[in-house]
Amino acid sequence: MDKTLLININWHHAVNDQSKLNQTIKLLEDDSDTKIQAIEADIIYSSIQKCSVMGHPPSVDGDLTLASFLQQLQNIKFQHRQHSIHACPILKLDFKSMDALQSSLLDVQEYLSDLPSSLHQRVWINADILAGPGEDMNDKEAQEKMQPKFDASEFLSLVSSELQKTVLSIGWTTSLTDIHAEYTNQMVNDMIECAKPYSDVTFPVRASSFRKSYGVLERLYQKDWTVTLWWSYELPKEEFDWIYDTLENGSLRNRTYYDIMGFHAYLNKENKL
Numbered sequence: 001m002d003k004t005l006l007i008n009i010n011w012h013h014a015v016n017d018q019s020k021l022n023q024t025i026k027l028l029e030d031d032s033d034t035k036i037q038a039i040e041a042d043i044i045y046s047s048i049q050k051c052s053v054m055g056h057p058p059s060v061d062g063d064l065t066l067a068s069f070l071q072q073l074q075n076i077k078f079q080h081r082q083h084s085i086h087a088c089p090i091l092k093l094d095f096k097s098m099d100a101l102q103s104s105l106l107d108v109q110e111y112l113s114d115l116p117s118s119l120h121q122r123v124w125i126n127a128d129i130l131a132g133p134g135e136d137m138n139d140k141e142a143q144e145k146m147q148p149k150f151d152a153s154e155f156l157s158l159v160s161s162e163l164q165k166t167v168l169s170i171g172w173t174t175s176l177t178d179i180h181a182e183y184t185n186q187m188v189n190d191m192i193e194c195a196k197p198y199s200d201v202t203f204p205v206r207a208s209s210f211r212k213s214y215g216v217l218e219r220l221y222q223k224d225w226t227v228t229l230w231w232s233y234e235l236p237k238e239e240f241d242w243i244y245d246t247l248e249n250g251s252l253r254n255r256t257y258y259d260i261m262g263f264h265a266y267l268n269k270e271n272k273l
Contacts, residue, residue: 006226007248008037008273009090011259013232015041016054018064021072028076028089038090040230040259041069045099052104057096066093066104070111088115092124092169092228092259097149101127105162112163120165121200127155130190132172133181133209146173152194160198169228170194171204179206183213188220199224207231207260211242218252227256234262244272 015024027036042056043066054069055062073091093108095101112120129152135142152170159168172187183205195201203220207229210217220227229243240263247256258264267273 006254006257007267009257010036010264011038011040011257012036013040013230013259013261014056015039015069016056016064017062021054021064021069025072025076036089038092038257038259039073040092040094042094042096043100043104044096045103052100052107067107070107074111074114088119088122090122090124092126094126094169098151098154101125101150101155101158105158108163108166112166117165121167123163124167124169124202125159125163126169126171126204128173129155129170129194130172130187132174132187133183133206133213134173134175134177134179135181136177137184142175142177146175148173156194156198165200167200167202168195168198169202169204174206174209179208180212181209183209183217185216188216192219192222195225202226202228202257204228204230204259207235207239207243207258208233211239214246221252221255228259229256230259232261235260237266240266244270248272 012024012027015021024036024039041054043052044055044057044059044062045051046053046061048061049065052066053062054064054066093104095104108123108125112123115122127150128148129150130148131143131146135146137143156168156170159166170191172183172191175181191203195203203225205217205220205227208231210229217227244267247253
């Protein structure tokens with residue numbers, strides 16, 4: 001397997017408690033084909049513990065602080081056993097509020113300090129900074145619920161100054177009301193404007209909306225930016241076929257990460273790895 005191909009990266013999603021982290025550590029140390037190369041985890045601010053913890057709204061607290069989460073990953077010392085960038089897993093930290101991000105800066109900086117500077121790009125700082133698809137565009141009350149918890153400029157400025165050389169993973173809020181709702185041209189225009197000053201950028205895009213929105217989303221591949229397709233449910237095989245044929249059989253090959261439930265199994269079954 002060519003570890004330099006983005007499609008071959010195996011993700012472990014929502015590593016948000018100690019039990020899931022224990023599983024993740026075992027997989028990180030595994031030398032078999034099930035080994036993972038990327039971790040996605042969500043971070044909320046706990047007013048109870050007065051610090052950032054692993055968790056996803058509507059949760060307001062969790063059994064694992066971000067500080068402990070990062071320390072346990074540091075203890076593996078994978079980055080010192082092998083010098084190849086591909087031996088160091090991607091760590092995507094999905095922050096759910098500005099409070100969660102601000103209270104995490106020192107912990108993330110400490111984690112970065114234990115990595116060679118060349119590996120800082122393996123840490124992704126993720127947030128939904130713009131409103132996205134899923135609700136009726138004409139329903140003002142529904143659209144208010146779609147408003148992001150971040151000011152886009154404030155987030156970008158803070159991360160680029162305090163967590164230098166990490167990857168900006170900037171996306172849109174979404175709703176489950178319509179899981180196939182399309183990204184609009186305006187949504188993409190606004191995101192491109194946000195990203196213009198930055199080079200190390202990936203755009204998380206909901207995979208269930210990708211096909212219907214491809215006509216506008218393909219513009220995200222300009223410059224050297226990448227797209228990360230995500231979805232926590234398995235898509236039909238025909239949808240996987242379309243995604244693979246569209247993105248991996250032409251000029252956009254190796255420009256997309258796939259954090260989609262069942263996608264790695266699909267690739268194995270179809271002998272596409």
